[in-house]
Amino acid sequence: MTAGESHGPALVAILTGLPAGLRLDRDAIDDDLRRRREGYGRSPRQKLERDEVEVLAGLRHGVTLGSPLALVIHNKDHVNWEWGMSPWPPEGEPTGKGSSPVTLPRPGHADLAGTLKFGHEDVRNALERASARQTAIQVAAGAVAKRLLGEIGVTVAGTVLEIGGETSEDGWQRATDDARVDRDTLGGVVEVRAEGVPPGLGSYADKGDRLDARLAAALMGIQAVKGVEIGEGFALAGKRGSEAHDEIEPDRRRTTNRAGGIEGGTTNGEPVVARAAMKPLPTLMRPLRSVDLASGEPGEVLVERSDVQAVEALAVVAEAAVAWELARAATEKFGGDALVDFVGAHAAYLERIRWPSTR
Numbered sequence: 279m280t281a282g283e284s285h286g287p288a289l290v291a292i293l294t295g296l297p298a299g300l301r302l303d304r305d306a307i308d309d310d311l312r313r314r315r316e317g318y319g320r321s322p323r324q325k326l327e328r329d330e331v332e333v334l335a336g337l338r339h340g341v342t343l344g345s346p347l348a349l350v351i352h353n354k355d356h357v358n359w360e361w362g363m364s365p366w367p368p369e370g371e372p373t374g375k376g377s378s379p380v381t382l383p384r385p386g387h388a389d390l391a392g393t394l395k396f397g398h399e400d401v402r403n404a405l406e407r408a409s410a411r412q413t414a415i416q417v418a419a420g421a422v423a424k425r426l427l428g429e430i431g432v433t434v435a436g437t438v439l440e441i442g443g444e445t446s447e448d449g450w451q452r453a454t455d456d457a458r459v460d461r462d463t464l465g466g467v468v469e470v471r472a473e474g475v476p477p478g479l480g481s482y483a484d485k486g487d488r489l490d491a492r493l494a495a496a497l498m499g500i501q502a503v504k505g506v507e508i509g510e511g512f513a514l515a516g517k518r519g520s521e522a523h524d525e526i527e528p529d530r531r532r533t534t535n536r537a538g539g540i541e542g543g544t545t546n547g548e549p550v551v552a553r554a555a556m557k558p559l560p561t562l563m564r565p566l567r568s569v570d571l572a573s574g575e576p577g578e579v580l581v582e583r584s585d586v587q588a589v590e591a592l593a594v595v596a597e598a599a600v601a602w603e604l605a606r607a608a609t610e611k612f613g614g615d616a617l618v619d620f621v622g623a624h625a626a627y628l629e630r631i632r633w634p635s636t637r
């Protein structure tokens with residue numbers, strides 16, 4: 279569970295279900311937060327933020343207690359929004375950013391739907407929470423999940439496949455530069471790959487147990503993601519069955535991985551591969567047409583700053599989302615009280631199914 283507005287005092291998360299005895303690495307968490315901030319198309323906001331995680335509960339001397347782990351990232355930019363985003367009624371005259379109401383909903387954001395749904399008059403009451411700023415604390419949670427997965431030899435890595443339709447790094451920079459000049463934005467595609475995943479995480483038993491369904495929900499839950507596929511996903515629909523499946527060799531390995539490591543909602547021991555497609559960011563420096571909700575008059579959305587694209591950041595956020603779901607599935611299978619039991623159950627299971635731990 280996370281909370282936090284983009285320009286409010288802080289982002290917070292409470293993580294439950296982590297076994298006791300897991301040693302966390304502060305630098306590894308901050309490193310992932312730095313990776314998320316970097317990227318060629320990011321907004322000036324990223325230079326303002328430092329994104330260092332503070333732990334408030336659930337950890338003692340660097341080791342988890344098995345109680346809820348409470349994380350905080352303070353928004354440095356909040357000092358510029360102290361009146362506008364004050365949790366309590368602010369004192370004094372309106373001053374600083376966010377002190378006058380936003381009445382023009384931005385196309386492509388949650389602005390219009392959120393304002394109507396919750397009965398807001400100031401669109402800011404919707405956009406602050408809908409913002410992708412929230413992904414910072416999600417990445418911190420993902421870093422913790424990766425630490426747990428590391429105990430059973432699972433690694434998770436997100437990479438960029440495409441930005442603005444380009445597939446090479448040169449192309450990404452060129453496309454980003456061109457879009458910046460045109461005051462436009464870009465989307466892209468990322469891939470997350472998890473290695474060392476044992477067979478049997480997730481289940482076919484019911485739709486909510488299926489790991490592919492859970493990964494799809496986790497990835498779709500990231501701001502601006504409009505498409506998700508597992509393995510060859512949409513491309514499989516056009517293939518014949520003889521070219522779509524991964525035949526089983528005598529050692530139960532596969533020479534292909536079109537299923538992306540998941541069959542029947544359950545991991546099959548091959549790497550788990552998931553892709554997410556991000557739409558072009560809906561905050562453009564070039565105004566888009568909208569309607570003023572106060573006056574009913576047509577208007578153009580004015581913007582101060584924006585990312586041109588955040589696909590590199592999405593790769594890090596998607597990695598965190600997949601890591602969290604895998605860690606959840608792993609604790610369901612191997613237990614989540616004490617780390618020693620978790621690691622022991624994993625080893626005993628591999629022994630039972632005669633599955634080499636080096637795969």
Ligand code: EPS
Pocket residue numbers: 284321323324327408409410411413414501561583584585
């Ligand atoms: C975002 C708008 C921008 C981004 C922000 C996500 O923020 P601002 O309006 O303050 O410039 O920079 O992302 C982050 C702050 C972040 O850390 O990723 C949005 O509307 O989603």
